Amino acid sequence: MLDFLPVNKDDIKKRGISQLDIILVTGDAYIDHPSFGSSLIGRYLESHGFTVGIIAQPDWKKDDDFLKLGAPRLFFGVSAGNLDSMVANYTADKKVRRTDMYTPGNEAGHRPDRATIVYTSKLKALFPGVPIVLGGVEASLRRFAHYDYWDDKVRRSLIFDAKADYLTYGMSEKGILRLAQMTNDQCQMSNEGTETATFSRRFPIPNTAIIIKDISEYKDALVLPSFEEVSTDKKKYAEAFKLYYLEGRKKHPRVIIQPCQGRYLVVFPPENLNQKEFESLFELPFARAPHPSYHAPIPAWDFVKFSTVSHRGCFGGCSFCAISQHQGKYITSRSLPSIKKELQDIIIKQPDFKGQILDVGGPTANMYGMTCTDKEGCTRASCIYPTVCNKLDASLKPSLKLMREIRELPGVKNLFIASGIRYDLALLDDEYMDELVKHHVSGQLSVAPEHICEEVLLMMGKPKVNKFLEFKDKFEALNKKHGKKQFIVPYFISSHPGSTLNHALELALFLKKNNIRVEQVQNFTPTPMTVSTCMYYTGLDPFTGKVVHVPKGEERSFQKALLQPTLEKNYRLVAKALKQMKKEMLLPLLTVRRQ
Numbered sequence: 001m002l003d004f005l006p007v008n009k010d011d012i013k014k015r016g017i018s019q020l021d022i023i024l025v026t027g028d029a030y031i032d033h034p035s036f037g038s039s040l041i042g043r044y045l046e047s048h049g050f051t052v053g054i055i056a057q058p059d060w061k062k063d064d065d066f067l068k069l070g071a072p073r074l075f076f077g078v079s080a081g082n083l084d085s086m087v088a089n090y091t092a093d094k095k096v097r098r099t100d101m102y103t104p105g106n107e108a109g110h111r112p113d114r115a116t117i118v119y120t121s122k123l124k125a126l127f128p129g130v131p132i133v134l135g136g137v138e139a140s141l142r143r144f145a146h147y148d149y150w151d152d153k154v155r156r157s158l159i160f161d162a163k164a165d166y167l168t169y170g171m172s173e174k175g176i177l178r179l180a181q182m183t184n185d186q187c188q189m190s191n192e193g194t195e196t197a198t199f200s201r202r203f204p205i206p207n208t209a210i211i212i213k214d215i216s217e218y219k220d221a222l223v224l225p226s227f228e229e230v231s232t233d234k235k236k237y238a239e240a241f242k243l244y245y246l247e248g249r250k251k252h253p254r255v256i257i258q259p260c261q262g263r264y265l266v267v268f269p270p271e272n273l274n275q276k277e278f279e280s281l282f283e284l285p286f287a288r289a290p291h292p293s294y295h296a297p298i299p300a301w302d303f304v305k306f307s308t309v310s311h312r313g314c315f316g317g318c319s320f321c322a323i324s325q326h327q328g329k330y331i332t333s334r335s336l337p338s339i340k341k342e343l344q345d346i347i348i349k350q351p352d353f354k355g356q357i358l359d360v361g362g363p364t365a366n367m368y369g370m371t372c373t374d375k376e377g378c379t380r381a382s383c384i385y386p387t388v389c390n391k392l393d394a395s396l397k398p399s400l401k402l403m404r405e406i407r408e409l410p411g412v413k414n415l416f417i418a419s420g421i422r423y424d425l426a427l428l429d430d431e432y433m434d435e436l437v438k439h440h441v442s443g444q445l446s447v448a449p450e451h452i453c454e455e456v457l458l459m460m461g462k463p464k465v466n467k468f469l470e471f472k473d474k475f476e477a478l479n480k481k482h483g484k485k486q487f488i489v490p491y492f493i494s495s496h497p498g499s500t501l502n503h504a505l506e507l508a509l510f511l512k513k514n515n516i517r518v519e520q521v522q523n524f525t526p527t528p529m530t531v532s533t534c535m536y537y538t539g540l541d542p543f544t545g546k547v548v549h550v551p552k553g554e555e556r557s558f559q560k561a562l563l564q565p566t567l568e569k570n571y572r573l574v575a576k577a578l579k580q581m582k583k584e585m586l587l588p589l590l591t592v593r594r595q
């Protein structure tokens with residue numbers, strides 16, 4: 001019988017306790033596996049002696065789900081799940097999504113918009129006085145005042161709107177553990193004989209943010225423009241963004257403060273797990289299965305059940321991505337024995353394993369084992385763009401060793417690398433390229449050139465198109481050499497800040513000339529805390545202060561349609577866009593002629 005964290009009163013009783021220390025409320029279904037934030041934090045706290053229960057995808061229109069585990073002794077931990085709830089619920093065009101891969105049956109509608117706020121207000125009404133700690137991607141990337149695409153306005157830090165006691169951000173295992181240990185000392189016995197913590201004072205804990213009224217003790221902190229300033233002045237917004245973005249690139253950032261309506265948001269610097277601590281997470285006693293109460297398959301589970309994580313962090317610095325603002329820019333890699341031990345467990349214990357390891361990766365698979373050799377690091381957005389930093393140990397040998405040793409594991413027929421790779425890094429090592437193509441592509445390899453025009457790539461922080469073409473040629477040559485029929489699936493983003501209609505047309509003509517058919521187009525979505533979102537909202541490059549063109553309204557539809565001009569549904573939009581550019585003569589070339 002697999003062991004799961006308690007999800008009801010019977011589970012609590014079976015553990016011989018009357019009250020849980022911590023209850024985690026999450027917008028995802030409960031899959032007891034290290035890829036899911038609440039499970040990971042739950043098991044981590046449990047391994048340090050705390051009892052933890054899970055309330056997964058509660059029905060927020062009723063009280064029952066929130067009441068089912070009673071009050072925790074220390075605090076409620078609230079998360080929207082592995083995704084921001086607005087990203088999970090809406091498309092780039094603000095249409096309601098019809099699916100949710102973190103829910104049984106892939107069903108949409110099981111997590112509310114702004115889930116962190118909704119869950120917190122429900123808990124505050126039902127359990128007045130019980131402390132609440134926010135976590136997960138939604139809280140992490142909304143820790144400062146931020147532009148919200150769905151409201152089309154600047155919102156305060158999420159901790160203000162949710163009225164929570166603490167907000168945790170990033171890879172916050174250490175932060176939440178210290179929070180649990182400290183609040184444990186503050187517990188008081190109630191009349192009913194149950195204990196409840198109070199946060200009588202806010203402590204500086206890594207990876208957390210708090211609200212306070214007096215900042216006199218934080219003399220060396222970086223103070224940002226206030227919420228009032230950034231919500232009314234776009235230049236101030238860009239200035240605040242640049243300040244906290246660059247501070248966050250350092251190995252040892254300072255405390256960051258943002259004044260807000262007479263109070264202060266104080267964000268304490270992160271403290272990441274070291275390699276041993278990181279590895280120990282994968283040895284926690286996860287059931288490695290969805291909770292047995294679910295009857296329909298959960299798509300997210302299929303992505304992770306035969307896969308593992310090799311490292312955390314990303315130093316790519318792509319402007320539209322917030323991973324480095326969440327996981328950090330500096331890489332923490334697991335050792336080979338740690339990864340192999342976990343995979344051996346999957347091979348032996350997962351009943352339907354057939355020899356295919358579907359992924360070993362991280363935010364960018366081929367950054368495994370790469371390190372910044374400088375003691376202090378620096379504030380550069382990217383360690384590889386526009387050039388590879390000479391202080392970066394950019395060897396692909398650790399990746400090669402990893403691939404070789406895993407494919408030799410007894411029981412493994414194939415190891416695929418499904419996480420994205422940086423093709424500019426892959427090109428640094430012929431041996432890596434050769435073995436990647438020969439052994440580790442499952443028919444299609446996803447790569448992300450994102451655009452081809454230099455001005456747009458500059459805004460995106462992506463390498464020039466000649467790198468993509470070099471990679472494509474090499475990939476095709478190696479396929480020929482090894483007698484393989486494998487394809488590159490390139491991803492492109494339309495309507496990114498800096499991209500004009502002419503740029504979109506140039507990209508359309510490039511795709512036509514190179515016979516590249518785009519399966520899926522990502523119309524740029526301004527998600528919280530990315531450089532690109534700052535550009536989208538302010539119309540400014542936050543680092544240079546220069547004005548940036550921002551496609552909005554109909555132009556977004558035009559740019560998206562131009563990337564898939566042969567689709568029937570796009571014909572009218574492409575014709576209109578070409579007319580606007582006075583390039584109607586290109587219509588027959590780009591579209592399929594209709595009778």
Ligand code: SF4
Nearest residue numbers: 372378383389391392
């Ligand atoms: S590798 Fe270079 S660019 Fe990257 S953080 Fe270190 S010093 Fe900065």
